[in-house]
Amino acid sequence: MINIELIQQTAETLMAKAAIEIPDDYLAGLQQAANDEDGDLSSFVLEAMLENYAAAKEDSRAMCGDTGCPRWYVKMGNEAQIDGGPVALEAALRRATAKATQSVPLRPNRVHPLWRTDHDNNVGIGAPEIEYGFEPNGNWIDLITVHKGGLFGTDYRMLFPSDGIEGIKRFYLDSLVAFGKRGLACQPAIIGIGLGGSKDTCMVLGKRAACLRVVGNRNPDPKIAALEDEFKILGNNIGMGAMGFVGKSMVIDCNIEVGFCHTGGMQMSVHAFCLSSRRAVARIFDDGRVEYRTDPAWFTDYQRRETVEW
Amino acid sequence: MVKPSKPRKIRLSANPTAEALADLAIGDIVYLDGTVYTAREGVYKRVLEDGIAMPLDLPGESAANFHCSPAATQHDDGSFDLGAVTATASFRFSKWIGPWLAASGAKLIIGKGGMSAKDYREHFVPHGAIYLTTVGYGTGALLGRGVKQVSNLHWKKELGLAQAMWVLEVENFGPFIVESDLAGNSLFERENARIAASLDKVYEGTRPAVLKRFGETDDRSDELI
Numbered sequence: 001m002i003n004i005e006l007i008q009q010t011a012e013t014l015m016a017k018a019a020i021e022i023p024d025d026y027l028a029g030l031q032q033a034a035n036d037e038d039g040d041l042s043s044f045v046l047e048a049m050l051e052n053y054a055a056a057k058e059d060s061r062a063m064c065g066d067t068g069c070p071r072w073y074v075k076m077g078n079e080a081q082i083d084g085g086p087v088a089l090e091a092a093l094r095r096a097t098a099k100a101t102q103s104v105p106l107r108p109n110r111v112h113p114l115w116r117t118d119h120d121n122n123v124g125i126g127a128p129e130i131e132y133g134f135e136p137n138g139n140w141i142d143l144i145t146v147h148k149g150g151l152f153g154t155d156y157r158m159l160f161p162s163d164g165i166e167g168i169k170r171f172y173l174d175s176l177v178a179f180g181k182r183g184l185a186c187q188p189a190i191i192g193i194g195l196g197g198s199k200d201t202c203m204v205l206g207k208r209a210a211c212l213r214v215v216g217n218r219n220p221d222p223k224i225a226a227l228e229d230e231f232k233i234l235g236n237n238i239g240m241g242a243m244g245f246v247g248k249s250m251v252i253d254c255n256i257e258v259g260f261c262h263t264g265g266m267q268m269s270v271h272a273f274c275l276s277s278r279r280a281v282a283r284i285f286d287d288g289r290v291e292y293r294t295d296p297a298w299f300t301d302y303q304r305r306e307t308v309e310w
Numbered sequence: 311m312v313k314p315s316k317p318r319k320i321r322l323s324a325n326p327t328a329e330a331l332a333d334l335a336i337g338d339i340v341y342l343d344g345t346v347y348t349a350r351e352g353v354y355k356r357v358l359e360d361g362i363a364m365p366l367d368l369p370g371e372s373a374a375n376f377h378c379s380p381a382a383t384q385h386d387d388g389s390f391d392l393g394a395v396t397a398t399a400s401f402r403f404s405k406w407i408g409p410w411l412a413a414s415g416a417k418l419i420i421g422k423g424g425m426s427a428k429d430y431r432e433h434f435v436p437h438g439a440i441y442l443t444t445v446g447y448g449t450g451a452l453l454g455r456g457v458k459q460v461s462n463l464h465w466k467k468e469l470g471l472a473q474a475m476w477v478l479e480v481e482n483f484g485p486f487i488v489e490s491d492l493a494g495n496s497l498f499e500r501e502n503a504r505i506a507a508s509l510d511k512v513y514e515g516t517r518p519a520v521l522k523r524f525g526e527t528d529d530r531s532d533e534l535i
Contacts, residue, residue, distance in 0.1 A: 019381075041337060041487070041501075043314035048445045048452065048485055056394070056451035062381045065396025065450035105393050107381040108471050116352075118470035120383075151399070160520050170516035177509065182423035182498045184399060186447050238512050239505045243446070243487075246504050276448045 002141055002286050004083040008092040010282050010290050014145045015070060015100030017280035019062040022053040023294035025214040026190065026277040029252040033188050042247025046188075049242070049275060063276045067106040068147035070097050070122050071129040073212065073298065077138015080286065090130055093143075098123045106147075131204075135302055136310065139286045144296045146211045146279045153185035153272030156203060161266055165227075168195070168268060169234065175270040176235050176250060183243030186274035188252045190215060191235065194269040197259035206269035209257040211279060212298035219256055220304070228254050242275075257299065260306070317487075324374040324480065326417055331440055334488045336497040340442055341484035345461070345477065346374040346420065350398060352473030354406035356465070357413060365464035365475065369415030372477065377403065377421030379472035381450070382460070390460040394450030395478075397422040400441070408433040420486060422447050423498070430494035442486035443498075449485065456483030 022030075034046040056063040072093050076082075082089050098121035101108055108120040110127045122128065155178075157171045172193065179185035192210025194202045218225040231254040241247020261267055283291045302310060317339050322330060324344030334340070347366070356362050366372075377400045382392040400421030403410075407425065410416070411433055419425075419434070420442045434440060444453070462477040469475075489497045522532070 038312055038314050040314045040317060041497075044317055044339065045445050048449050052446065052449040052452045055455060059451060059455065061451050061454050062394035063451055064446075064448035065378065065381050065394040065453065066398065066447075067381050067394070102383045105381050105383040105391055107379055109379075111470070111472070116470075116473075118472060120471050157519060158521055163517070163520050166515060166517040167519055170513070170518060173513060173516060181502055182401075183447060184423055234512075239508050243443070244498060244505075245501045274448065275446065 002080060002082050002284055003288065004088050004092055006284060006288060006290070007082070007089060007141070007143070008096050010284055011093055011096030011143055011145070012100050012103070014143055014280040014282055015096060015106070016104050017292070018145050018147050018278040019067050019104050019106055020056050020060055021280070022056070022063060023214070023277055023279060025216060025294065026252060027053060029215040030188065030275070033249040033252060037241060037247055037249050039241045039245055039247030041245040042241030042243070042249055045242035045245065046249060062104060062106060063278070065107060066149060067109065068149045068278060069109055069127070070106070070145060070147045073131050073133070073144040073146065073296065075133040075135055075142040075144070075298065077140045078134060078136050079139045080141050082141065093128065093130055094123050097121070097128050133298065133303060135300060140283050142281060142283050142296075144212065144279065144281045144298070148207070148211060148278070149186055149274040153179045153189065153274070154270065156199065156267070156269045158199070159266040159268050160264065163266060171268055172231060172270060173234070173238065176238060177240070179272060180238070180240045180250060181244045185272040187272060188242060188249040189272040189274055190277060191231070191251050191254045192271040192273065193231070193254065193256045194267070194271075195256060195258045196261035196267055198261065199267060201259055202267035202269045205257040205259055206271040208298060209255040210271040210273040212296040213255040214295045215253040217255065224256050224258065228256050231256070321482070324372060324418065325369070326373070328438055331417065331438065332492055334440065334491060336488050336491050336495055336500070338488040339484070340486045340488060341456070341482045342374065342486070343481050343483070344374070345372040346376045346480055346483070347372050347478070348376045348378045348380070348476040350377050350379070350473060351403060352469040353465070353475055354403060354410055356469070358406055358409050366462070366477065369417070373416050374418040374420060375410070375414060375416045377419070380476055382471070382476070384463060384466065384471070390463070392457055392460055393454055395453040395457060396447060396450040397444040399423045400425050404429055411437040411439055418442055420444065424489040424496060427494060427496040427499050430490045430496060434490060435492065435494045438492065440488065440492060441490040443489040445485045445487060452485070453483060456480050
């Protein structure tokens with residue numbers, strides 16, 4: 001049985017880690033981009049970003065003043081049992097979100113869409129989002145928090161088989177150029193692409209590809225992996241760098257996830273995870289051990305299964 | 311590889327003289343000293359549309375309007391805990407910026423992503439104001455370091471923490487990049503034009519979508535397939 005107080009306490013720690021500590025994989029990717037960048041202003045921006053990560057860690061303050069919209073991905077091993085069940089788990093994650101918003105502090109971004117009511121704690125109707133996954137053979141629960149920026153860098157297009165790879169490339173470039181101007185996508189970023197599914201699952205796949213896979217990670221399908229490599233290079237050849245200044249740092253990595261779709265369609269979504277790439281992960285075991293990490297390791301063979309039985 | 315050259319760095323008062331502003335060129339890096347305040351759609355609507363009097367003397371107390379909501383909290387004893395500070399995208403405030411510059415006497419608008427050169431020419435230039443963009447846009451921790459004190463928080467109850475007017479005492483507060491100058495030139499528009507020149511080549515080997523959408527055209531009679 002996994003203790004519910006331990007879950008809440010761990011969730012609060014994760015909220016702070018996500019906001020303050022840049023994940024190692026993204027940091028290494030950004031350092032590489034800073035070394036390669038030759039645009040004057042883009043270069044200055046990347047150096048300022050690196051200084052900013054150090055300042056955030058040193059002062060224990062959020063990397064960015066817009067701390068995004070906190071959300072949770074929960075993955076449970078098949079044998080895991082939670083003290084109080086799923087309702088207690090959700091309450092613990094909501095409490096941790098509200099508490100950490102004040103203690104870190106985070107910006108209370110979440111408001112009612114029409115009445116703009118702000119609870120000043122990032123909790124409200126449908127907020128934070130909590131999504132679930134399951135994994136065979138485990139007596140643990142993975143808590144993953146992602147604080148994704150909310151407004152720019154994400155789009156969807158209904159493509160068809162006749163659009164082909166050329167159409168996929170077009171939409172990819174359209175999205176990067178449109179949102180990259182003036183740096184609204186907060187690039188350089190990890191770009192996630194969702195292909196297939198249906199409109200909603202396509203968006204979910206793209207978002208997870210951006211937020212739940214790390215830099216350097218590749219899709220197990222070698223042809224998709226090759227596309228990921230190609231798209232990373234393509235994005236960095238646009239001529240645009242940080243903040244939309246002339247440069248070549250747009251994409252720290254490109255991750256593609258697919259899902260089976262309607263035979264007549266080829267849905268596509270593009271998501272930019274901003275240059276603060278806020279994610280933090282912990283695995284809590286039923287014996288009370290807690291292991292922190294920055295790789296969500298969400299996309300396992302089981303999550304990508306394509307057969308009837310596992 | 312050509313080593314990138316370093317931009318010019320300047321310390322600027324948050325209540326700058328016209329001479330100090332005239333000396334700035336787009337692309338310069340600026341650090342501010344003095345008092346800045348936050349104001350965005352909530353404040354603009356309240357002052358400019360609802361006609362409610364400002365809660366502080368502008369530009370007497372400050373001539374620097376930051377498009378920002380800090381990651382901050384106010385404790386029960388009234389004290390503040392301010393962590394990171396980052397701007398929000400300014401283009402959304404275009405419809406208010408002219409009347410706001412007139413009402414507030416602001417000389418510096420600080421935000422994310424700049425506004426259009428048209429806004430600069432029509433509204434900023436007549437008021438002798440310029441636009442500074444934050445860097446990154448995630449140098450929130452560096453900017454947080456530059457805030458020495460929260461000296462006031464207005465309209466917290468009316469607008470919520472994110473939209474309230476935060477008055478901040480700052481020192482060596484930056485970096486910011488000069489995005490518009492007194493003549494109304496825009497750094498972002500200059501960069502966009504340079505990038506656009508080579509976009510055709512980047513797009514080679516791609517094709518337009520089979521299905522078009524409303525929203526990509528304003529002509530309702532357009533054939534969309």
